[in-house]
Amino acid sequence: MDLTGKVALVTGAAQGIGRSFSEALLRHGAKVALLDLNMSAGEACKKALDGEFDAASSLFIACDVGAEEELKCAFKKTIELFGSLDIVCNNAGINNEHNWEQTINVNLTSMIRGTYLALDYMSKENGGKGGVIVNMASLAGIFPAAHGPVYTATKHGVVGFTRAIAATSKLLDYGVRINTICPAFVDTPLLNSVNQEQMMGRYYIFKDTVKKLIQHYGILDPSLIVQGLMKILQEEELNGAVMKITKSKGIHFEIYETALIQPEVK
Ligand SMILES: NC(=O)c1ccc[n+]([C@@H]2O[C@H](COP(=O)([O-])OP(=O)(O)OC[C@H]3O[C@@H](n4cnc5c(N)ncnc54)[C@H](O)[C@@H]3O)[C@@H](O)[C@H]2O)c1
């Protein structure tokens, strides 16, 4: 996909992986809607991006992706300003085992809603011109983390939903490719959540174990996750792919033996 003039919507864009995605998309000539709950961080991010890119190429929209009407409104504003939608990165996520219901709402429910909203605008079935959706999972979407069972559940959900809706998109010819990225530990503010009892809740007892895990597996720079995003955008054959990103193996893919559970087509 040539990104020049394309329109992207990135959730959780104010910092971390989402900000790195947004910078890279702008650098490749795309227009970007920056959605984030954190107003101050979002405005600071927009100001910094305006120092490097045309201010008309990005739009910060304060949005809690966990609030249905706010997310719907953010998509509407994006289309109203930029006129189309080609790429959606459902990136926003939290790691909160204490308020685990919020974790489910942000990491899973909002990702599903963001995917459906993206399909509303991009799917050929709805008169759209197709596009690409990237849902941020985690290696915890493949390997269960004893110190984060709810986070693990949400990321397993991201992987499962993405693989299934990608198959739906292919079967119904939506013209939309849907893939997920599963990084190991990445150098962003979220990583610090493992050191916060208010985030880890009853699993704070594992804090030393997690520190050893991080030492063992290492910490990835967000720029490598950006490389994964660019690979997905550029390689048109990727749909339903589960991209893993680790220090040891870099960018690689989970291979599944189980076939799609597909209705008998008589
Ligand atoms: N950092 C890691 O080690 C790591 C590893 C694998 C996967 N991930 C996933 O990558 C994604 C991005 O994580 P990150 O490390 O950049 O985190 P981060 O905390 O650095 O950034 C997340 C951004 O999302 C925003 N956000 C949080 N809740 C929101 C909401 N309800 N509505 C809108 N915005 C909201 C935050 O304000 C923040 O700007 C998440 O889905 C995370 O689970 C992170």
Ligand SMILES: CC[C@@H](O)/C=C/C=C\C[C@@H](O)/C=C/C=C/C=C\[C@@H](O)CCCC(=O)O
């Ligand atoms: C994972 C639960 C939560 O408490 C921690 C969150 C911290 C960072 C975000 C999370 O997405 C990162 C997960 C990283 C996992 C890394 C490695 C292991 O899951 C196992 C890797 C096995 C392998 O590389 O083969």
